Amino acid sequence: MSQASRKDYEQLRISGLHAFYGESHILHGIDMEVKRGELVTLLGRNGAGRSTTLKAIMNMVGRRTGSIMINGEETMSCAPHHIARLGVGYCPEHRGIFSGLNVMENLTLPPVVRSGGMGLEEIFSMFPNLYERRTSQGSKLSGGEQQMLAMARILRTGANMLLLDEITEGLAPVIVEKLGEVLVKLKSKGLTIVLVEQNFHFAAPLADRHYVMEHGQIVEEISADELESKQSTLDKYLGV
Amino acid sequence: MTEILGIPTAVLFGQLLLGIINGSFYALLSLGLAVIFGLLKIINFAHGAMYMLGAMVTVIMFDVMGVNYWVALLAAPLVVGCFGVAIEYFLLRRIGGQDHIYSLLLTFGVALMIQGILTNIYGVSGMRYAMPDVFKGGFRLDFMYLPYYRAWVICVALVVCFGTWFVIEKTKLGAYLRAGTEDSQLMQGFGINVPLLVSLTYGFGVMLAAFAGVLAAPIYSVNPVMGSNILIVVFAVVVIGGMGSIAGAIITGLLMGVIEGLTKVVYPEFSSAVIFLVMVIVLLIRPSGLFGKEA
Numbered sequence: 001m002s003q004a005s006r007k008d009y010e011q012l013r014i015s016g017l018h019a020f021y022g023e024s025h026i027l028h029g030i031d032m033e034v035k036r037g038e039l040v041t042l043l044g045r046n047g048a049g050r051s052t053t054l055k056a057i058m059n060m061v062g063r064r065t066g067s068i069m070i071n072g073e074e075t076m077s078c079a080p081h082h083i084a085r086l087g088v089g090y091c092p093e094h095r096g097i098f099s100g101l102n103v104m105e106n107l108t109l110p111p112v113v114r115s116g117g118m119g120l121e122e123i124f125s126m127f128p129n130l131y132e133r134r135t136s137q138g139s140k141l142s143g144g145e146q147q148m149l150a151m152a153r154i155l156r157t158g159a160n161m162l163l164l165d166e167i168t169e170g171l172a173p174v175i176v177e178k179l180g181e182v183l184v185k186l187k188s189k190g191l192t193i194v195l196v197e198q199n200f201h202f203a204a205p206l207a208d209r210h211y212v213m214e215h216g217q218i219v220e221e222i223s224a225d226e227l228e229s230k231q232s233t234l235d236k237y238l239g240v
Numbered sequence: 241m242t243e244i245l246g247i248p249t250a251v252l253f254g255q256l257l258l259g260i261i262n263g264s265f266y267a268l269l270s271l272g273l274a275v276i277f278g279l280l281k282i283i284n285f286a287h288g289a290m291y292m293l294g295a296m297v298t299v300i301m302f303d304v305m306g307v308n309y310w311v312a313l314l315a316a317p318l319v320v321g322c323f324g325v326a327i328e329y330f331l332l333r334r335i336g337g338q339d340h341i342y343s344l345l346l347t348f349g350v351a352l353m354i355q356g357i358l359t360n361i362y363g364v365s366g367m368r369y370a371m372p373d374v375f376k377g378g379f380r381l382d383f384m385y386l387p388y389y390r391a392w393v394i395c396v397a398l399v400v401c402f403g404t405w406f407v408i409e410k411t412k413l414g415a416y417l418r419a420g421t422e423d424s425q426l427m428q429g430f431g432i433n434v435p436l437l438v439s440l441t442y443g444f445g446v447m448l449a450a451f452a453g454v455l456a457a458p459i460y461s462v463n464p465v466m467g468s469n470i471l472i473v474v475f476a477v478v479v480i481g482g483m484g485s486i487a488g489a490i491i492t493g494l495l496m497g498v499i500e501g502l503t504k505v506v507y508p509e510f511s512s513a514v515i516f517l518v519m520v521i522v523l524l525i526r527p528s529g530l531f532g533k534e535a
Contacts, residue, residue, distance in 0.1 A: 079433075080425070081430075084429060109427075
């Protein structure tokens with residue numbers, strides 16, 4: 001606990017990370033670190049390598065080199081199922097809801113990896129819609145409901161570092177707002193969050209720091225209080 | 241003698257019974273194929289060989305060690321299942337992520353090798369396996385004679401099929417299997433040991449085939465090619481039922497056995513082809529199979 005509560009505890013440190021899909025070289029030497037309790041975003045255009053960075057952390061890319069330390073432990077040679085056991089919860093792009101499973105089955109599918117995860121009661125009070133739809137097949141859910149479910153199921157596992165990939169994509173503003181509230185709540189609980197986000201206006205008020213990616217590299221690191229002064233640089237990279 | 245549509249009831253029900261028996265074997269075998277295809281995306285051409293191994297191991301264990309039927313019913317599937325896990329671990333895993341055709345050829349090759357080796361040792365003339373004493377005799381019903389063993393095969397096949405369906409559709413372990421069928425990489429990202437799940441699933445599918453083999457030993461000719469004869473029909477059953485559908489494999493298996501049996505009554509020459517005719521019709525009308533999901 002003493003280690004966990006220290007503010008500067010380094011939960012994730014990536015250095016010199018290269019990732020490949022077959023012959024294509026996607027990530028070209030990523031360096032970043034995330035401290036416990038921080039909310040950090042990966043910004044950039046489509047194809048900049050943000051999703052691949054999350055997948056590389058999960059060891060879900062073809063090949064990777066460099067170093068990824070999670071809680072001070074080197075994970076380059078870890079199988080994907082061991083990485084989750086280090087307390088990492090991954091919410092993939094397009095949500096990854098299993099259509100052949102109902103809501104309850106989807107929710108309880110990921111094994112509990114650490115103690116201190118949310119109970120079903122707490123989850124259902126956070127996402128009341130899911131309770132109403134608990135017996136529905138995954139394929140019958142709306143986009144918003146799927147996204148709630150994708151979030152909920154990694155909160156139950158007790159993961160203390162969440163990798164969230166484009167969670168607001170294609171969702172109605174009211175749902176996006178709800179997700180923002182959820183992230184604030186999770187942050188206040190001390191969870192570490194790495195957020196890949198297209199919607200800068202969603203991410204800006206939530207994040208402690210931003211990494212801007214382009215062509216598989218991190219080109220800029222901007223902390224929350226530098227946002228205003230670096231707005232024009234950011235606009236250039238994001239092509240707003 | 242009573243008749244239905246000009247056919248003596250004894251003949252009709254006799255063939256119907258044979259159809260249900262054959263259907264039970266089709267169901268057990270196609271079930272295993274469906275389970276394996278679902279998670280591994282492998283078309284297991286070694287399935288017939290595993291069925292044959294189940295029967296051969298039963299006979300050999302009896303001849304060499306005097307192992308009785310009841311022990312064989314558990315031991316033979318376990319032995320063959322372990323062999324299946326070894327095949328998955330040492331061979332199939334090496335070609336994971338490659339095109340379907342590789343695993344198809346690999347399992348086909350494994351089947352040919354097993355079949356060839358056993359043919360070399362035991363020949364193809366068929367081995368004897370005595371019916372356990374407890375199954376001698378049968379029920380004398382008004383309309384037909386039902387041998388005890390055949391009744392046993394139908395019951396136990398139905399129980400095993402239903403049990404498998406229940407585990408896959410209604411339990412946590414089954415949820416892992418169903419989820420793995422959709423996205424095994426994400427499952428692994430959640431901390432589930434997917435490689436282990438894959439090995440055990442292949443082993444389980446193979447066990448089902450071997451279990452069918454043990455059931456077959458007392459009533460069918462046990463020889464090294466018995467598996468390749470039945471496998472083609474079983475593949476047709478899986479195609480008709482729809483790839484990857486568990487309930488579909490079971491129901492279609494039984495149904496095809498019955499259709500085959502009834503064809504034997506009305507037009508015996510066509511009985512071995514009727515399943516393939518059904519397959520053609522189903523593929524024309526519903527390409528994803530009777531119970532398959534539309535792509």
